Amino acid sequence: MATQRTVGILIFPDVEVLDFCGPFEVFASAKVEDDRLFKVSVVGETTDIISCRGGLLVKPHVAFADSPKFDLIVVPGGSGTRTEMHNPALIGWIQSQNESSEITTSVCTGALLLARAGLLVNMPATTHWAHFDELVGHFPELQLDNTRRVIDNGHIVTSAGVSAGIDMALAVVERLYGRHIAENTARDMEYDLS
Amino acid sequence: MATQRTVGILIFPDVEVLDFCGPFEVFASAKVEDDRLFKVSVVGETTDIISCRGGLLVKPHVAFADSPKFDLIVVPGGSGTRTEMHNPALIGWIQSQNESSEITTSVCTGALLLARAGLLVNMPATTHWAHFDELVGHFPELQLDNTRRVIDNGHIVTSAGVSAGIDMALAVVERLYGRHIAENTARDMEYDLS
Numbered sequence: 001m002a003t004q005r006t007v008g009i010l011i012f013p014d015v016e017v018l019d020f021c022g023p024f025e026v027f028a029s030a031k032v033e034d035d036r037l038f039k040v041s042v043v044g045e046t047t048d049i050i051s052c053r054g055g056l057l058v059k060p061h062v063a064f065a066d067s068p069k070f071d072l073i074v075v076p077g078g079s080g081t082r083t084e085m086h087n088p089a090l091i092g093w094i095q096s097q098n099e100s101s102e103i104t105t106s107v108c109t110g111a112l113l114l115a116r117a118g119l120l121v122n123m124p125a126t127t128h129w130a131h132f133d134e135l136v137g138h139f140p141e142l143q144l145d146n147t148r149r150v151i152d153n154g155h156i157v158t159s160a161g162v163s164a165g166i167d168m169a170l171a172v173v174e175r176l177y178g179r180h181i182a183e184n185t186a187r188d189m190e191y192d193l194s
Numbered sequence: 195m196a197t198q199r200t201v202g203i204l205i206f207p208d209v210e211v212l213d214f215c216g217p218f219e220v221f222a223s224a225k226v227e228d229d230r231l232f233k234v235s236v237v238g239e240t241t242d243i244i245s246c247r248g249g250l251l252v253k254p255h256v257a258f259a260d261s262p263k264f265d266l267i268v269v270p271g272g273s274g275t276r277t278e279m280h281n282p283a284l285i286g287w288i289q290s291q292n293e294s295s296e297i298t299t300s301v302c303t304g305a306l307l308l309a310r311a312g313l314l315v316n317m318p319a320t321t322h323w324a325h326f327d328e329l330v331g332h333f334p335e336l337q338l339d340n341t342r343r344v345i346d347n348g349h350i351v352t353s354a355g356v357s358a359g360i361d362m363a364l365a366v367v368e369r370l371y372g373r374h375i376a377e378n379t380a381r382d383m384e385y386d387l388s
Contacts, residue, residue, distance in 0.1 A: 016384065017222065021215035021250070026357065049243075049253055054222030056215070059243055059251040065208065099293030129384065149384075156207060161384035164220065166357070189212065190323065190343075190355035193245060 001173065002032050002177060008070035008097065009058060012090060014053045014080030018162045019107040023074045025089075026169035030177065030185045037177055043067055045089055053078045064093045069100045072172065077128065079107030085116045085138075092189045094119070098155075104170060105157040113141045114158065123153045128161030143186030149194065167194055196226050196371060198263060201234045202264035204285060204304075205254060208247045208274030212356045219269045221365035222303040224371065224379045231371055235259055239283055247272045258287045263294045266366065270359065271302030271322060277311045277344045279332075288313070292349075301359035308352065309333045317347045322355030343388065355365065361388055 007027045009020050009069045020042075025194060027038040039060075044060030046052055051057055077095060086091045086112050094117040106114045111127040112135055114120050124145040127135050149166045150159045152175070159168035169191055174182035186193035203214050203219045207376050214236075221232040231329040238244055238254030245251055256262075269288060278284045288311040292298045295341055300308045306329055308314050318339040326338050341346060344353045344362045346369070353362035368376035380387035 013312050016219075018219035021211050021219075024248065024250055025210075025212035025215075026252075043248065052216065055255070056218060056222075056236065057253040057255065061249070061251065130382075148244065161382075163360070163383050163385040188324075188355075189357050191357040 001028070002035065002037055004036065004066070004100070005071040005176070007038045007039050007072045007074065008043045008067065009040060009059060010043050010076065010090070010093070011050050011052070012084045013046065013050055014078050014079050015050070016078030016108060016162060017052050018075030018101050019078055019110065019165050022163060022166035023107065023169040025102065025130060025165060025189060026185060029188055030173045030181060031083060032177070032181065037107065037173070037181070037191040041070070041158065044094070053080070057065050066177065069108050070097060072103045073097045073104065075104070075106040075110035075113050077106070077110040077112070081109045081112045085112055091117050103157060104155060105159070105168055107159050107168060108161045111135060111158050112138065114156070115142060119156055120158070122172055123156060124151050125158040126151050126160050127158065166191060196229065196231055199265040199296070200231050200262070200269065201232045201266045201369070202261065204269040204270065204284070204287070205233060205244050205245055205246070205252060206238065206274050206278045209244070209246060209270050209274050210272030210302060211246050211250050213270030213304065213359050214268060214273060215278035216357060217299070217301065217363040219294050219383060220360060220367060220379060222229050223382055224367045224375060226371070226375065231367070231375070235264070237326045241377035247274070251326045257284055261287065262290060264293065265341055266297045266299065267295055268299070269307050271300070271304040271306070275303045275306045279339060285311050286313040297351060298349060299353070299362055299366065301362060302355045305329060305352050306332065308350070309336060309351065313350055314352070317350060318345050319352040320345050320354050321352065324355070332334070360385060
């Protein structure tokens with residue numbers, strides 16, 4: 001039986017819905033026969049219900065204070081990142097998880113939070129096309145690359161805006177479990193694997 | 195200013211996450227300048243938190259009993275549809291909404307629920323590729339068409355599996371507000387408009 005990995009998906013007020021629901025769908029769907037390859041948890045500062053961008057109401061499974069160490073973490077974007085980049089509890093959670101994570105990922109302006117956590121030093125990275133200037137404004141040392149939808153540096157994987165989180169998650173599935181599993185996952189979602 | 199429409203997105207236990215989060219993202223994002231074109235609500239049998247497929251916890255904004263009449267409804271799929279097709283409260287909500295809706299839509303095996311509500315008579319329809327036989331088994335009179343990702347009959351619009359809900363919602367945006375608005379919405383999501 002293939003190794004099951006744990007995934008912690010971060011959410012916060014005004015997180016962009018598809019940024020985290022796309023990867024959630026991929027990781028919660030990937031399987032070998034009937035064995036699920038990932039155990040997915042949604043993590044918030046507390047377990048109080050969070051209002052996402054557009055008003056979707058989602059309750060985290062686990063709070064920062066009770067958070068186990070996850071094999072993979074997903075840091076999504078959204079308008080709320082501009083507040084959260086100044087939230088030491090959230091940035092601290094990312095840093096702490098990253099110390100032991102196998103893979104740390106971002107979607108869209110989640111890259112702003114990884115940059116703030118000091119995790120995008122000396123490597124190419126990407127974000128939503130409309131926010132390149134904003135990221136470089138905050139972090140002039142960033143090496144942003146707008147030619148790729150997913151940029152895989154091994155430990156750190158960043159992706160472009162919103163729906164690109166689906167491609168990122170499928171790319172991670174492919175790296176960890178092989179092309180065939182990624183193809184099956186994409187087919188179950190009727191999504192074109194890139 | 196363009197007319198704002200209301201959208202009611204149905205959820206139920208073991209609803210497939212991307213089936214409803216894809217359309218949520220599209221309808222919550224579509225705008226003209228800064229004016230949002232849709233007001234999106236999530237509707238459940240009650241407003242108790244619902245566990246989606248894979249365990250995502252979502253709280254509906256409104257219960258069937260308090261539900262206004264929506265301009266558009268979205269009926270997603272997922273493993274929970276096999277239970278919900280026998281739930282008279284849920285099927286009754288779909289039928290009641292459909293009497294006054296401008297557009298009634300389904301994603302994936304949400305078509306099973308529309309069929310059960312008697313709404314797919316004498317028209318082509320689609321569902322998730324893996325569930326064509328199951329649908330025809332329940333409803334032999336259905337005219338399923340596996341050649342199109344979105345089938346728009348005017349009042350009733352059905353779509354293929356999971357990620358096809360994004361295409362369905364973008365197609366509805368295009369019909370109601372024009373190609374330019376649909377293109378902008380897709381670009382904001384970094385999604386390829388078909």
